Amino acid sequence: MAKRDMNAMMKKRMSATQQASELQTSDEAYQQLFQKQVPKEETSQGELPIDHLHKFFTADIGFKPYPLEKLKAFAEQLREEGLLVKIIVRPMVGGEDYEILSGHNRVSAAKLAGWETIGAEIVDADDDRAIVIATSTNLIQRQNLSIIERGKAYKALLDAKNRQGARTDKESGTSGENRQRYSARKLVAEFFGVSEYEIRKAAKLTQLIPALADVLENAPKRMNLACADLVADYDAESQEAFAEMFQIEGVALNKEAMKHIVKQCPPPTAQKQAIFAAWREARAKREQQMSAPPKKLTFERKRFAPYLESLGGDAEVERLFLEFLQGLAAQKSASATKN
DSSP: OOHHHHHHHHHHHHHHHHHHHHHHHHHHHHHHHHOSOOOOOOOEEEEEEGGGEEOOOSSOOOOOOOOHHHHHHHHHHHHHHOOSSOEEEEEOTTSSOEEEEEOHHHHHHHHHTTOSEEEEEEOOOOHHHHHHHHHHHHHHHOTTOOHHHHHHHHHHHHHHHHHHHHHHHHHHTOOOHHHHHHHHHHHHHHHHTOOHHHHHHHHHHTTSOHHHHHHHHHOTTTBOHHHHHHHTTSOHHHHHHHHHHTTSTTOOBOHHHHHHHHHHSOSSOOOHHHHHHHHHHHHHHHHHHHHSOOSSOOOOHHHHHHHHHHHTSHHHHHHHHHHHHHHHHHHHHHHHHHO
């Protein structure tokens, strides 16, 4: 068999495996998170008009599209090799349109490649299963997701699971909201191989307003995770004060300043001017500390090495040095008295 034919056959096998794994992975996640079997409806496949496809809108799952240059390279790959893995969609009510569950970048690249249709796997999924399909494969396959993207995906899954818990409690006449939330985090953490702390931290950061989320993702030296976690405790209106800070060129928040702001202006709500005042206080205090003389004097040890052994160590050198300075000060004082 020719090498080209062999490569083509291997790609087909790999694409078939990946196609199966996308739905299989999401179905496994659905069964674990919702503790019920995937509905038995059969899926169908077909070529769908690209202009009948719509971005996922059932929940805010946070995934950002590839940058344009990467999409262009993807489009060129599609022209050369065709679509290796079909997108996954579900029918929209009352029409011939579809909601994309998996494959947004494939659709965008296909548009750039000039395609009018694209191969799709069509599933009849409810909202819960749609959210799982839309999040699970990305969380597992895309290692470069930002913490905000992961946080929104986790939050969408947790919200769906908690809605299921609310429905169950309503039907049974009981209230288990706190227990249900704990259970949801635990199930999501176990499936995706992360800690509940990571999920809680990432989901909390989705409370940042867009301007601050952008700073965290694209300029982490200006606002690190520790500061972002504290800022996320404030409501959206209060966060606008921090967004205005970052409009000043070169401004960065450190944890010490952020703790001072939190102490002076406890979340969740604070006046913008109060936050600015606390920030200026923290900066002034920091500048004062930086300009103050150091609390300790340091010397190059190697310059004192020849004397340390005979003098009995560091403590003896320090004592002798203090005696020398005291004697020098006394001489200067006596000289000033004579003059």
